Amino acid sequence: MKKIKVEVKDVSKSFSKVDEGKPLPVIQNVSFNVYDGEFLCIVGSSGCGKTTILRVIAGLQQADSGEVLLDGNKIELTSSKIGMVFQEFALFPWRTVQKNVEFGLEYKHLPPEEREKLAKKFISMVGLSGYENSFPHQLSGGMKQRVAIARALVNDPDVLLMDEPFGALDAQTRNILQDELLRIWAETKKTIIFITHNVDEAVYLGDRVMVLTKRPAKIKKEFKIALSRRRSRTNIEFVMLRKEILDELMKEINIQSLPST
Ligand SMILES: Nc1ncnc2c1ncn2[C@@H]1O[C@H](COP(=O)(O)OP(=O)(O)OP(=O)(O)O)[C@@H](O)[C@H]1O
Numbered sequence: 001m002k003k004i005k006v007e008v009k010d011v012s013k014s015f016s017k018v019d020e021g022k023p024l025p026v027i028q029n030v031s032f033n034v035y036d037g038e039f040l041c042i043v044g045s046s047g048c049g050k051t052t053i054l055r056v057i058a059g060l061q062q063a064d065s066g067e068v069l070l071d072g073n074k075i076e077l078t079s080s081k082i083g084m085v086f087q088e089f090a091l092f093p094w095r096t097v098q099k100n101v102e103f104g105l106e107y108k109h110l111p112p113e114e115r116e117k118l119a120k121k122f123i124s125m126v127g128l129s130g131y132e133n134s135f136p137h138q139l140s141g142g143m144k145q146r147v148a149i150a151r152a153l154v155n156d157p158d159v160l161l162m163d164e165p166f167g168a169l170d171a172q173t174r175n176i177l178q179d180e181l182l183r184i185w186a187e188t189k190k191t192i193i194f195i196t197h198n199v200d201e202a203v204y205l206g207d208r209v210m211v212l213t214k215r216p217a218k219i220k221k222e223f224k225i226a227l228s229r230r231r232s233r234t235n236i237e238f239v240m241l242r243k244e245i246l247d248e249l250m251k252e253i254n255i256q257s258l259p260s261t
């Protein structure tokens, strides 16, 4: 049995609604484990509470009840054991690629040459050697997300939280970055929790796919993806799993609430 890395225990979270003053329940009694070295994908419809779950795990958002444990201990806000790649391109526009990646190391009291060397190693790992002195506005969307991944990895986190990191990319770039992420995951053996609303992406990447209900998010169903790595999207088992998961997800999207065309 694999070691449990992250334990999400009965977490609930509501936000106070600004207009009506009524609380808006966003996560309801969510419990799950993530195993050491596992690639867990979480899919859910838009606005169901995916980012909120990830922010609670990262310690960026306090749960109303329940708790999250990392290696059996409560997560500290400043823990470098957790790295996060955000939904939008969250780079510092005034910093170069090199300085963006070095950012997390600046609190670690490393000598500057050590910092520089480490940052270069991860810039190379995400395929951006030669762009160290570029600024974010000089990069494509795919390159920006590579920088964000390098910036998260440079701190050597045990767990990498990724919030729809490829959502804003075109289909080809997205596929290339998925393969690169799998390579990096195999190389670094990190535990990854990856949020997406794209079922194809979840089946391609995940050891396991968890489907959430619409808001307030609860766990609806879990799928073990027992396909070998180097997956083929045209493999019949892949196609069937994708359909099964998509069907689950579609049940959570209220078609009647969509505008008619
Ligand atoms: N800080 C906040 N204050 C008030 N309401 C919030 C806050 N953060 C999120 N919400 C609300 O919680 C709900 C879930 O938001 P969340 O960002 O977790 O959804 P999501 O599943 O990540 O959506 P998307 O697919 O669009 O990224 C939304 O209705 C949102 O308006």
Ligand SMILES: [Mg+2]
Pocket (backbone or CB within 6 Å): 050, 051, 052, 087, 163
């Ligand atoms: Mg989100």
